[in-house]
Amino acid sequence: MTEQAKVPAIRFAGFTDPWEQRKFGDCFEFLKSNTLSRAGLNGENGTARNVHYGDILIKFGDCLDGERSDLPFITDDTVLPKFAGSILREGDVIFADTAEDEAAGKCVELRKLPKEPTISGLHTIPARPRFFFGTGYLGHYLNSDAYHRQLLPLMQGIKVISVSKAALQDTQVRFPGLSEQAAIGAALSEIDNLITLHQRKYDKLVIFKKSMLEKMFPKDGESVPEIRFAGFTDPWEQRKLGELALTYSGGTPSAGNSAYYGGEIPFIRSAEIDCDSTELSLTVAGLNNSSAKLVDKGMVLYAMYGATSGEVAISKIKGAINQAILAMDASDMAANRFIAYWLRRQKKSITETFLQGGQGNLSGAIIKELGIPQPSLDEQRQIGSFFSNLDDLITLHQRKLELLQNIKKSLLDKMFV
Known part of the structure; x- marks a missing residue:
């Protein structure tokens, strides 16, 4: 050297x-x-x-x-x-x-x-x-x-x-010399303190969201939640999920036909329901010659197969879905958000009830028959907006945390030999 x-x-x-x-x-x-x-x-x-x-x-x-x-x-x-x-x-x-x-x-x-x-x-x-x-x-x-x-x-x-x-x-x-060692240690420790701070904020928000999901929806057998926004007093109605939203699943074009892939239509699979980009894309021919179905941005996407069963998201893109995804659209963004957050709250109950040992697949027929408590549309809007804003805040701290972690990684690569 x-x-x-x-x-x-x-x-x-x-x-x-x-x-x-x-x-x-x-x-x-x-x-x-x-x-x-x-x-x-x-x-x-x-x-x-x-x-x-x-x-x-x-x-x-x-x-x-x-x-x-x-x-x-x-x-x-x-x-x-x-x-x-x-x-x-x-x-x-x-x-x-x-x-x-x-x-x-x-x-x-x-x-x-x-x-x-x-x-x-x-x-x-x-x-x-x-x-x-x-x-x-x-x-x-x-x-x-x-x-x-x-x-x-x-x-x-x-x-x-x-x-x-x-x-x-x-x-x-x-x-290096002792003074330089101390300077390096102090700088990286300060970044560690910032990472810890944002990690704690992130963790607290995640816990708070989990608690509010429990308290802002009625418990089984009850018609009102523990916590409500001011001005809402009417009991919630029990409805079947399939009555509240248009529901459908998609399909997969033949993998052996290269003319069906590599187009401009994002092809959304189970692990990508919460993503703003996809690994695969379809051509118009791939869409028209298969049971793949288009979904719009803002629709509810529910994963039904394998390890992702029970995961739910609001679609961030317009694209096509395969058979492992159930799309839901209540024709109102607030209602879609309400449905998505209720499904997130119910994930453990649904998978434990309908999947053996957490393994296997769900079906559109099962999900559409689920009983969902429903308040007025105005209350749905407030609940959906509350959790959407909370998700944005969680994402903000997550991004700050990732940025600080990347900064630290870069410094670790450049401050040592």
């Missing part, structure tokens, strides 16, 4: 020195980890805490604030004395040594720890730096592609992938 190659593509102003490179073993010493499964842990009390590999893979980010992360307690109080020399400190790093994919080797840097002694758990490799690193640097660097790609050829296993201490010892650790 040349001196010029030892610097990243993006650096903070004022830093010009080449980065240092050392063997992992020169930078870290390994600590002991226990073999406690989830059965040996609890969320209520104990004299010591535990860091489990599953939480590193799924729950924790690059840096762990143990004061806020609800680390589980170790149920057996006799375990801790066996690890007296491996009680974790701030600045230690822990690798998950096992995963079902190349996430093996994911790492977390410990920043704040709870008041109880904390030790590293099942399928983890805890390591302690031999010298000081800037806060947040190791957590972000050891999870970056710049470091993690060194582990890929060293991973072992097929169904379960693992990384060993020996594999870590074979890697190289690269780092």
Whole structure:
């Protein structure tokens, strides 16, 4: 590696020195980890805490604030004395040594720890730096592609992938001066804080929507919902879904006739009912020589087959549907939205009632016979508008979250070597 190659593509102003490179073993010493499964842990009390590999893979980010992360307690109080020399400190790093994919080797840097002694758990490799690193640097660097790609050829296993201490010892650790480390750690940690903020907002909105879907539609056997908009007092009427909307399904043109595909008509399949583009498209000949049917933007699309059974969306495009989709149109956007949100609310009930073990297909005949409680059109409009606005807000936070995640990914690619 040349001196010029030892610097990243993006650096903070004022830093010009080449980065240092050392063997992992020169930078870290390994600590002991226990073999406690989830059965040996609890969320209520104990004299010591535990860091489990599953939480590193799924729950924790690059840096762990143990004061806020609800680390589980170790149920057996006799375990801790066996690890007296491996009680974790701030600045230690822990690798998950096992995963079902190349996430093996994911790492977390410990920043704040709870008041109880904390030790590293099942399928983890805890390591302690031999010298000081800037806060947040190791957590972000050891999870970056710049470091993690060194582990890929060293991973072992097929169904379960693992990384060993020996594999870590074979890697190289690269780092700049302490001030630059601190600047990198602070910048990426700030992005992490923003990601966490939007993730929490998104999660709260999703939970709020689920709650309102339960409360703004009547429970089984009741004629009014728990929550209503002001001015509406009349009981809801029970109607069959097929009486409220025009319903039809489509079909698939012969796959062996290339003249039927590659045209300008989007061909919507089950997994694409909520998309604004499709993988396949039909020609006019493909539409006219099959049972495929056109749907307009704003119609309700209901997936009836396989893994997507019970999924529902308002069509974002005009296109053709296949036999796995039931289209519904109440000739009013508000009524269509009302039907769609009611079907989303009822998804679990419908699939559990009509599908064996969640497997199999639904049918248009079944869906059209479903009894749906119906308020006045004005109340439908308010309910549909409420949930539509809520969906827009959820989408907004989801997009902000994805943007921040993409920004972080780009910085991780450019701020490390």
